[in-house]
Amino acid sequence: MAEDRPDAGLTFTTRGLTKVYGEGPAAVHALRGVDLNIPDGEIVVLLGPSGSGKSTLLNIIGGLDRASSGRAWFRDLNLTELSDRELTRYRRDHVGFVFQFYNLMPSLTARENVELVTEIAADPMSAEEALALVGLGERMDHFPAQLSGGEQQRVAIARAVAKNPNVLFCDEPTGALDSTTGRAVLHVLNDVNAKLGATVMIVTHAAATAAMAHRVIHFADGAIRSVERNSTRQSPDEIEW
Amino acid sequence: MLSALDHKLLRDLWRIKGQAAAIALVVAVGVLLLVMMSGMLNSLEETRRTYYERYRLADVFAPAVGAPEQVLERLRAVPGVAAAEGRVTGAALLDMAGQDLPVRARAISLPALGAPRLNAIYLTDGRMFTPGRTGEVVLLKGFAEAHGLRLGDHLRATMNGARRDFTIVGMAQAPEFLFTTAPGEIVPDDARFAVIWMNREALSAALDVQGAFNEALIALDRGARLAPVLAAVDRILDPHGGLGAYGLKDQISDRFLTEEIRGLRVSSSVVPPIFMAVAAFLLYIVIARLVQAEREQIGLVKAFGYSDWEVALHYFKMVLAIAVFGALLGCALGIWAGRAMAGVYQDFYKFPFLIFRVDPASFVTGVLVSVLAASAGALWVLRGVFRLTPAVAMRPPAPADFSRTGALNERLKGWLDQPSRMVIRRILRNPGRIAGAVVGIAVGMGLSSAQLSLLSGFDRTLDLTFGVIDRSDVSVTFVQPMPSGSVHALRQLPGVIEVEPVRTIGVTLRNGAQNYRGAINGLVTQPRLNRAVTSQMDTIAMPREGVVLARALADILQVKAGDVVQLDVLEGRRPTLEVPVTRIAETLLGAPAFMHMDTLNRALREPGRVSGAYLRVDGARIPEVFAVLKSMPTVAGVARREDARAAMQTLMDTGAGMMRYVMAAIAGIITFGIVYNAARISFGEQARDLASLRVIGFSTGETAFVLLGELAIVVLLALPLGVGIGHYLSFLIAAGFSTDIYQIPTRFRPDAFGTAALAVIVAAIVSGLLVKRDINRVDLVATLKTRE
Known part of the structure; x- marks a missing residue:
């Protein structure tokens, strides 16, 4: 089906993507047919209330979950047709994740947490380089328990970017942080996008974050309500918290 | 009217019903064994007493x-x-x-x-x-x-x-x-x-x-x-x-019955306590995890104004509920199983009736011990509840602190990748918990290897007794002591290869207050067929003076070589002899005493008399030999070694002996239970980390390594410890089971330990596969969204 083939220059393409949890009257329609084009190298912010489907979309195109119907492509790789093993491969080679609760390995130091990824990635940068990128060059031999929340989140970002990912997924990356640390984390994401050219997709409740994005997608009731492009982007410092 | 906390209790119990049921079952099996065994013992003794009394058995x-x-x-x-x-x-x-x-x-x-x-x-x-x-x-x-x-x-x-x-x-x-x-x-x-x-x-x-x-x-x-x-x-x-x-x-x-009852009592005092200890250990781990997971709720409830005690009581009730449920289930099953087993024993011991009587004390003991064991485990956890302040409890838990395990870093780093470091650091950080699992598995393995080495000990008893010590094929007993010429008659029989005369007389052996009613075997100077042997299985030549005692007999009489024993001969002119003990012989069956045949006959003033003979017979001509023996009027009895061996095997495999198989099986189940629980608990604790590994691109196999690496190390540590515990236990249990009727040799048995170790490893592999299945199924999204 040649017409379905995504255009070049797009990181993600979805067509008629749905996700249903449960069955019968109790079924929850998390996604109700999502069509989407995400160009390479953009910062994309997904906004919307809880349960609007934004995290579900992120999970499907991040290779963590499967769609009920429809298609999703990463470049020209059809994600909806991959086996579990191939999805693991996809995450390993192309995707970085940053979560609200950091999800660091408590038994590994900051450096080792990053090395956890660089040991298995195809074309990684060094752990030291990744940690320097997030401004943590000094504290890389500390364990997570010895780091503040913001520092832990920066380690998580370093871990996500160390493999030189094509795309960085961030689910509520500043949700557990105060405004100063939150801004610092957004700075790092901005830098990663600028320096590595990775597509950065951020799911958040914080509408103000949208000001730093190239593109903002508004979600409601499992569908895209609107997509806007920011003609001028704000620096994270200017964002109201 | 249930309080809100009690509602929570019921729902929590429902939520952890699988684990709760597993623990309650362990408690129940412990109580079941206690009730069943004490019920059986009680019933056997009561039935024996009544049977003896009703049929007026003489004293x-x-x-x-x-x-x-x-x-x-x-x-x-x-x-x-x-x-x-x-x-x-x-x-x-x-x-x-x-x-x-x-x-x-x-x-x-x-x-x-x-x-x-x-x-x-x-x-x-x-x-x-x-x-x-x-x-x-x-x-x-x-x-x-x-x-x-x-x-x-x-x-x-x-x-x-x-x-x-x-x-x-x-x-x-x-x-x-x-x-x-x-x-x-x-x-x-x-x-x-x-x-x-x-x-x-x-x-x-x-x-x-x-x-x-x-x-x-x-x-x-x-x-x-x-x-x-x-x-x-x-x-x-x-x-x-x-x-x-x-x-x-x-x-x-009566002596056999007494020994059987004693054997049962040994089993009943060893097995149930082990189950109780395992149950307490499991309860401790489960409740500890629960409290950890509910720290937020605990903080909340405390913030509402519930006291430490009320909160502690809430969790204590949960422990009690599980323990009491298990204990009651165990009592009910114990009565049922006891009744069933007593029926089996009734047939086995040929009692015409059976008085089934459960020992009410066993219920009380069972319930009390379960509750105490469970409480002991829970008390450790409840300390944690007291320490939680509302404010601390409501903040998300800080990442577990591994900084103190960093000491090994430099040495580790050279040759360990990150997943291996995770495994090692987890073990270093919480050596107590790992030690608990190691000890638990080792005890289970020790118990089963001890049972197995006992079983092979029995085999050795049979092999030594009927293969090494007694090398005859047939023993012949005469109607009355015969002149030694009758042995020559036996030697003339076609098919008979070798004949060795024996003079056996009934005696009571005495040393002070100790006495034993047995027999003296009068042997030739250099016996070849039925021998007294040293611990190296060398023949002991019969001394011209003195008596050679089996070790079991020497122990009963409390004598050693060089002491003098008194022999009250129960036959002939019934002399009383004072003879020195010259050697102690190794025997595993019975408690025999040996003398030189000539010395014995001289003491009886019956020179040249024999009471029987041991024969080695050409295997092909055995029927022929038997036919002749059967027709000889002087022959009172002919016993075939193989028959005696088979009878011994039957004795060891049934009755109290059967308990040994049951115990070996139970020990295996305990071991599997602990291994599986160790794997499950480790999975529960690391679920989030494992999901994170999956998300960042680790395959299920690579992820499983982080989880199962720990299990593998625990098992590897447990194996040698299990061998040590098993070795020690086998001595204890063998001493408990040995009687003057048979002794169980204890020595290091690589085969028993190999089998037990293999069982542990198989249990670990099966547990690993079961848990790996859970890794495959884990909901990555849900796990990552929750904050523990």
């Missing part, structure tokens, strides 16, 4: 050559004697159709009319013999069953050298023959020894002891002391060829 047995009836009056006058009764008893040989060997039997008289005052029998089939009909007999039920004999069948017997035909008119059980053993043999065997009861007149005539009795039965007054009565009875019967009176505890059947 003292006093064999003699022949004493007139009037002597009974003198026996009755002995202080402490409640009743005395005489009976006639003698040996018989039964010629069983289709059997190549005659079967030894004991004929016992019963009064022509009415029940005997002592040692009554329980008629299971048919009827008693009719007065005046001399050819009617009542046969021991166990023997009849072993040979498929029925009422109305005929028995051909040789008694006192004469052939007689009998008709079986009844079958009976008797408390004095719960176990039957042919004279000179150690192992009970239903098939190879018969008891027939017959009319006193007929038996007296057959044995030529008219107007006399040759065994006195005596019942004691309640509280009477045994020793003075035995002494008085011996004095009275001495002029009538008394062969030494003995108490019930030296009676063969």
Whole structure:
């Protein structure tokens, strides 16, 4: 089906993507047919209330979950047709994740947490380089328990970017942080996008974050309500918290 | 009206129902074993007591050559004697159709009319013999069953050298023959020894002891002391060829039953406590995890104004609920299982009835011990509840602190990748928890390897006894001591390769207050077929002076080489000898004593006499040899080694012996339970980390390594410890099971430990596969979204 083939220059393409949890009257329609084009190298912010489907979309195109119907492509790789093993491969080679609760390995130091990824990635940068990128060059031999929340989140970002990912997924990356640390984390994401050219997709409740994005997608009731492009982007410092 | 916290309790219990049920089951199995075993012990003892009482089993047995009836009056006058009764008893040989060997039997008289005052029998089939009909007999039920004999069948017997035909008119059980053993043999065997009861007149005539009795039965007054009565009875019967009176505890059947009950008691005191300890350990881990996971809720509830105590009580109730449920379930199952097992034992011990009585104390003990064990585990956790302040509890937990495990970093870093470092650091951070799992698995493994090494110990007992110590194929017993020339006659038989004479006499061995009623085997100078051996299995040459004692016998008499023992000979002119103990021999079956045949005969003033012989026979010609032996009137009995061995095997595999298999199986189950739980708990604790690994691109196999690496190390640490514990336990349990009837050798058994280790490894692999399945199924999204 040649017409379905995504255009070049797009990181993600979805067509008629749905996700249903449960069955019968109790079924929850998390996604109700999502069509989407995400160009390479953009910062994309997904906004919307809880349960609007934004995290579900992120999970499907991040290779963590499967769609009920429809298609999703990463470049020209059809994600909806991959086996579990191939999805693991996809995450390993192309995707970085940053979560609200950091999800660091408590038994590994900051450096080792990053090395956890660089040991298995195809074309990684060094752990030291990744940690320097997030401004943590000094504290890389500390364990997570010895780091503040913001520092832990920066380690998580370093871990996500160390493999030189094509795309960085961030689910509520500043949700557990105060405004100063939150801004610092957004700075790092901005830098990663600028320096590595990775597509950065951020799911958040914080509408103000949208000001730093190239593109903002508004979600409601499992569908895209609107997509806007920011003609001028704000620096994270200017964002109201 | 339930409080809100109680509602939460019920819902929490429902939520962890799988784990709660697993723990309750462990508790239940512990209580079940306790209730079942104590119930069985109680029932066996109660049934034995009632059976003995109802059928008036004598307290003292006093064999003699022949004493007139009037002597009974003198026996009755002995202080402490409640009743005395005489009976006639003698040996018989039964010629069983289709059997190549005659079967030894004991004929016992019963009064022509009415029940005997002592040692009554329980008629299971048919009827008693009719007065005046001399050819009617009542046969021991166990023997009849072993040979498929029925009422109305005929028995051909040789008694006192004469052939007689009998008709079986009844079958009976008797408390004095719960176990039957042919004279000179150690192992009970239903098939190879018969008891027939017959009319006193007929038996007296057959044995030529008219107007006399040759065994006195005596019942004691309640509280009477045994020793003075035995002494008085011996004095009275001495002029009538008394062969030494003995108490019930030296009676063969009772001695076996006592040993069986003792074996059961050993098992019942070892197994249930182990289950309780395992249950406490599991409860501790589960509740600890629960409290950790609920720290937020605990903080919240405390913030509402609930006191530490109220919150602690809430979790304590959960522990109690699980423990009490398990204990009650165990009680119910214990009664059921006890009843079922008691039925099995009733058949096995041939009790005509069974008084099933559960020990109420076992319920109380079971419930109390479960609750205490569970509480002990829970108390550790509840300390944590007290320490949580509302503010701390409501903040998300900080990442576990691994900074103190960093000391090994530099050395580790060189050769460990990150997943391996995770495994090692987790172990270093929480050595106590790892140690708990290691010890738990090691105890389980130790218990099963100890049981296995016991089982192979039994095999070794059989191999040594019937292969190394006794190398004969057949043993022959003469009707009475014969001149040594009769051995030459045996040697002439076609097919007989080697013959070794033996002179066996009944004696009571004494050392001060210690005494043992047994036998002395008079052997040739250099025995080759039936030997006394050193611990290196070298033949001990029979010394011209002194006696060689089996280690078990030396222990009973509390003597060592160089000490002097007193021998009261129970045959012939019945001398009392003082002889030095020259050597201690290794034996595993029975508690024999050995002397030089010539020395023994000289002491008896019966030179050149033999009472039997050991034969080595050409295997192909055994039927031929048996046919000749069967026709020799001087031969009272012929025993085949293989039969004795098989009987011993049966004895070890049934009754109390069966418990050993049950215990080995249970130990295996415990081991698997702990291994699996260790894996599951580790999975629960690391679920988030594992999901994170999956998300950042680790395959399920790579992720499983982080989880199962720990399990592998725990198991590897547990294996050597398990070997050590097993080795120690096998000594303890072997000592518990060893009796003067058989001893269990304990030594390092690589095969037993290999099997147990293999079982642990298989348990670990199965647990690993089960948990890996959970890794495959884990919901990555849900796990990452929750904050623990």
